[in-house]
Amino acid sequence: MTFIDFNFYLFATLLIVAALGVITARNPVHSALSLVLAFFACSALWILLEAEFLAIVLVLVYVGAVMVLFLFVVMMLDINIEQMRKGFVRYLPIGALIALILAAQMIWVVGPVGPDVLADDSLQQAVRHDADYSNTKELGRILYTQYVLPFEIASVILLVAIVAAISLTLRRRPKTKYQTPGKQIKVKRNDRLRIVKMDAEAKE
Amino acid sequence: MTLEALNYVTAWPEIFLLAMACLVLVVDVFISDAKRDFSYFLSQLTLIGTFVLVMTVPVDGREIAFNGMFVQDSLSIVLKLFILALSFVTFVYSREYLKDRNIFKGEYYVLGLFAVLGMMLMVSANNLLMIYLGLELLSLCLYAMVAFNRDNGNASEAAMKYFVLGAIASGMLLYGMSILYGLSGSLMLSDIAVAITQADDSRIGMVFALVFILVALAFKLGAVPFHMWVPDVYQGSPTAVTVFIGTAPKLAGFAMIMRLLVEAMGELHTDWQQMLIILSILSMATGNIIAIAQTNIKRMLAYSTISHVGFILLGILVGTNEAYASAMFYTITYALMSLGAFGIIMLLARKGFEAENIDDFKGLNQRSPWFAFLMMVLMLSMAGVPPTVGFWAKLAVLNMVVQIDMVWLALVAVFFSIIGVFYYLRVIKVMYFDDVVDDQPLSCGRDIQITLSTNALLVLALGLYPAGLMSLCISVFA
Structure with missing residues (x-):
């Protein structure tokens, strides 16, 4: 096993573990953080494939921007995840059964040609480039x-x-109270103040 | 690579449309609600301009642009002209409806124009990537337009269903495309067609990809058993959006089938023919039978759409050039009929009232004999009664089916069409023989009246002289 192979298996394992963490963690913040880890592991794999630009973009855009926004949303909206997961156990058997049938059908159809396609000569090793x-x-x-x-x-x-x-x-709320400085400045005395002439009254 | 090599002149109409849509978006921000009509006129001007540009685009035979991403041929030009015309009329119909509901906003037109751009790209796609991107551009605009009346619970529900199911369908499409790409090594439709002819052991894989792509196509067109979103979306969205969804996108869907099934996977005709037979029979059966039970006319027309999609698929599955022409004729005439029918529904609607139920059409003849007559023409055409164009469309498709010795299939189609006649005739009966319940006078602008009359009379005129449109469709596939 070369050093590159070792790295591949290391990051691939990390990716799978992190991906499982995303869907199994009870706390949505933990899920989001697992997703960050998954992105990191994935970008490492892409670097092994010599796709440096994509790997860097993955970290910059997804980890740096998207996931941070995601965490904001999770923390600010306070979504009740338990409520959303309520039907999970109930629908698990039927969902699993359908997934199993689908997978079995696909394997049944594609199965015989699967290995041939993989052994096809047209799938050559990608060309390696210099640094x-x-x-x-x-x-x-x-x-x-x-x-x-x-x-x-x-x-x-x-x-x-x-x-x-x-x-x-986007909603313009009609009930929201806000100030318009322009109007405030333009206000004249007569707009706000009413001088009422009254006769002096004697104290009783 | 030079700029000339891109051959971008061929895509001049699309470039113009995109630029104008962005202009409408910017202009709309700066005008007040009272002057919102300006956005409307600018959008209509855009559609007219694009129409003229499509007419004048220099094409002899088949023009490829953007390194094979984009193709301009007679199919794309004819369909684009119809898409633009249908969208133009849709905008005319919907203006008053939107105003009455306080949703007369520039976004409707901006999203509408972008949707038209998406459709035009789908029609001109020569690459799997472009088909997908065009479809997504169209779908995203439609999702947003369905939810446009955001204070309406039904509209939000419809948008949610449409979005989730549409996303699943897109996923299916991508899955199929990725398998196809994996087996053929190219995203170009022509390369895929070549790869399929040369495929021996990977043919089963190609069929595997075909299944996913066909499921996605059936989803987008609303063929049974992938039709569940159609009634809810048609009923839930504002009628101004329903009419948009129910007309021009059908032409784009037809083009997508032509590009994917015929151009790229024409070699697998025997495989997709069987699948389309099942889809088509189920669509005609479900659409026509369930429509009988509907009391809401938008929902009824949704089921009628499903049955018409069955008929369109019937024309496609035959697999000859003449049959594709008949399917195209059917799609265009169906879009025309559906445009008129929804136009009348919007005509009957007014501020605070939706003419959604069949009962709302009671005694329309006494309120307005002219519009009752137009609605009768449209309903008869949908049912396929001569001398309307719907009859010729059905006849052309059935003729093609009989020609490949599938008489049983033609009989099934006729059988379900006869069942379908019932619910179209019921609308006519309600209009002419029932007493008026709602005696508010019909009020609408002169522009809508003229367009609507032209629309319905065109259905009649094409029924009397179908040869022109038919020969146009045949010339596309010649």
Whole structure:
């Protein structure tokens, strides 16, 4: 076993353990933290595959931004997870049965060709590159030439997601009290103050 | 690689549409609620502009752009023109409806325009990636539009169901596509078609992928047994959104089937033919029989959609070019009929009142003989009664089925269509022979009246002269 193999098995095991932790932990914060660990292990695996740029992006975007936001949401919304898990045990047998049947069917259909496909010569070992090979540059080149249309459309989809989320959640609450400094400054004495002329009255 | 190699001129209509949709989005932020009509006119202008651009796009035969991601052929051009026209009419119908419900917002038009962009990309997709992205762009817009009336519990429920089931369907589609990619080594439809002809031992794997893709397609089109979302979404969403979902996306769905099943996996025709036979029979049976029990007209039309989808699949499963043309003819005419029917439902609705129940149509003839007549034409066309276009659509499809010696299948289709006639005739009976319950006068703008009349009369006119549209459909597949 080479050092790379050792690393692969180490991080792969870590990934599986962390992934199991995500779905088994009772506390949602623990689940989220397990997911962070899973992302880290995954990015290590990607580095082993020479996909450095993707590995770094995974850590930066998912661990740095998405998961932090996720933790915020979990802590702020105080979702009652117990309530959501209530039906879990009840539906487990039927769910497991269906999953089992599905898996059995798939294996039954694909089974005979499975090993042949894996032994296919077309699945060659990926070409290894030197240390000065720029992954980022290659990705950028292909993203802005060959895949420019899907790339742009993916950005449009993100735009639609923003528009949809805002249009569904933004509310102007009419009852909210707020100040408008402009109006406050413009206020004249006569707007607020009413001088009432009264005759002097004698003390009884 | 040069800019010319991208051949982006071919995709000029899409680029224009995208730019204009972004413009509408920005402009809408800066105008007050009172001037919201400006967003509406700008959106309509966008659709007209895109329509003109599609007409003038320089294409001889088959034009590939963006390194094979995008294809412009006669199928895509014809379908795009119809998608744009249907969306235009949808926007015309929905303006007053949205205003009456205080949901006349720019987002409706922005999301609508992006959905049209998604449909146009689906129609022009030449790559699995583009099919998926176009579909997601369309679906995301539709999910948001269903939930648009956010204070309405039914709409939120419908949106949730649509979103969850749609996500599952997308997952299925991706699963199938990934298997296909794994076996063929390419995302290009033409490469996949070649890989399938050369596949010997991996053919079973290809069929395996086909099953997942077909499930996803059935989900998106609403074919039985993947139809559960259709009635709830049709009923729950605001009618202005229902009409949008029920018309143009069907054309995009048809194009998706053409690209995936025929262009990429045409070699597996014998395999998907059997699957489509089952889907089609189940759809026609379930759609037509359950529609009888409905009292809500939007729900009834949802079940009617399911049965019509069964008919469209019937045309596709035959597998000849003429049959694809008949299925396309059916899809276009169905979209036209459904557009008109939902238009009338919106016409009857007014502030604080939804004309959702069949009972709301009682005595429509006494309130407005003209619109009762138009609704009768639309219902007869859906039922497939001559001289409306629905008859020719059904006849063309059945003719193709008979030509491949599947007379039994044609008989089954006729049998269920006859059952279906009942619930269409019931609407006509209610309009003409029942007494008026709701005697509020119908009020709507002149633009809606003219468009609606044109829409319904077109159904009649195409029924009298179906040759033009039919030859257009045939020329697409020639």
